[in-house]
Amino acid sequence: MDLSRIASATRRPVPFEKAEFSLWTEPYVASRMLEAHLDPNTDAASRRPSTILKTVGWIEERIPAGSKILDLGCGPGLYCEVYALHGHRVTGIDFSENSIRYARGHAALRGLGIEYLVGDYLDSDLGNGFDLATMIYCDMGTLGDGDRDRVLGAARMALRSGGLLVFDVFGESLARDRKEGRTWSWCPGNGFWTAEPHLVFDETFHFEREMAFCDQHLVVTETGERLYRSWDRYYTKDGIVRFLEKAGFGEVSITENLVDGSDFTPDGALFVTARRGS
Ligand SMILES: C[S@@+](CC[C@H](N)C(=O)[O-])C[C@H]1O[C@@H](n2cnc3c(N)ncnc32)[C@H](O)[C@@H]1O
Known part of the structure; x- marks a missing residue:
């Protein structure tokens, strides 16, 4: 496991920075998303x-x-x-x-x-x-x-x-309703992010000046890691x-x-x- 990669992937992003993977198009996550849509x-x-x-x-x-x-x-x-x-x-x-x-x-x-x-x-x-x-x-x-x-x-x-x-x-009520925070979880397999056993590091960042939140998810498996981000402005x-x-x-x-x-x-x-x- 490359710890330096994990350390850099979990840093606070710059406003509206995109991640390497999209939760809408990465094939495994996209299939889970379709289930959620339906x-x-x-x-x-x-x-x-x-x-x-x-x-x-x-x-x-x-x-x-x-x-x-x-x-x-x-x-x-x-x-x-x-x-x-x-x-x-x-x-x-x-x-x-x-x-x-x-x-x-x-x-x-x-x-x-x-x-x-x-x-x-x-x-x-x-x-x-x-x-x-x-x-x-x-x-x-x-x-x-x-x-x-x-x-x-x-x-x-x-x-x-x-x-x-x-x-x-x-609208502006999002600033009141959503909070910064971080958590992690272990999944033995067939989870939302991947079928492999994995750890997920989730963090929510608030960018007050830009009036935006970023939800960041780092998914770590035996074979590597994937970073996802989604942004919500108000x-x-x-x-x-x-x-x-x-x-x-x-x-x-x-x-x-x-x-x-x-x-x-x-x-x-x-x-x-x-x-x-x-
Ligand atoms: C929150 S979902 C809403 C889907 C739909 N409007 C609904 O309410 O049922 C956002 C959708 O936008 C699509 N999407 C996000 N960014 C996109 C882009 N740059 N070009 C095309 N589709 C995009 C995603 O794949 C996803 O299907």
């Missing part, structure tokens, strides 16, 4: 089916029938399928091949003509002329300023003039309006308490809608 009894990875239906209903009050919809980070297509069943034309993009394989198979079983793309929404051709672009379950808040502005630019290009962008982010309402206006969106509206508290994330997701300027 479990109707937990809000892990995706919110529960009743919350998804409520969210889609709220979004549909803001778009015309038969809209052309782009879902950024669509996962296994839980929202895409509801839009398609309601008569919208849907494209979903996600960089998890595992989730898109599932989404394509499930849509085919149900006879739904959804277009699914495997790709990184930061650098993929997303098409254009969409009435609506969505990014649901606080994914916008996982991005540093540069990547956030990039995805906003890409969404803007994909939307028609006047098209609607919808996403959710954590925003003031003014901060949201500022970054949207800078990216060419207007008519910003922010809704609190659309969804109930979750068994996986703290309360306080803000649902944001904004329109692409001409």
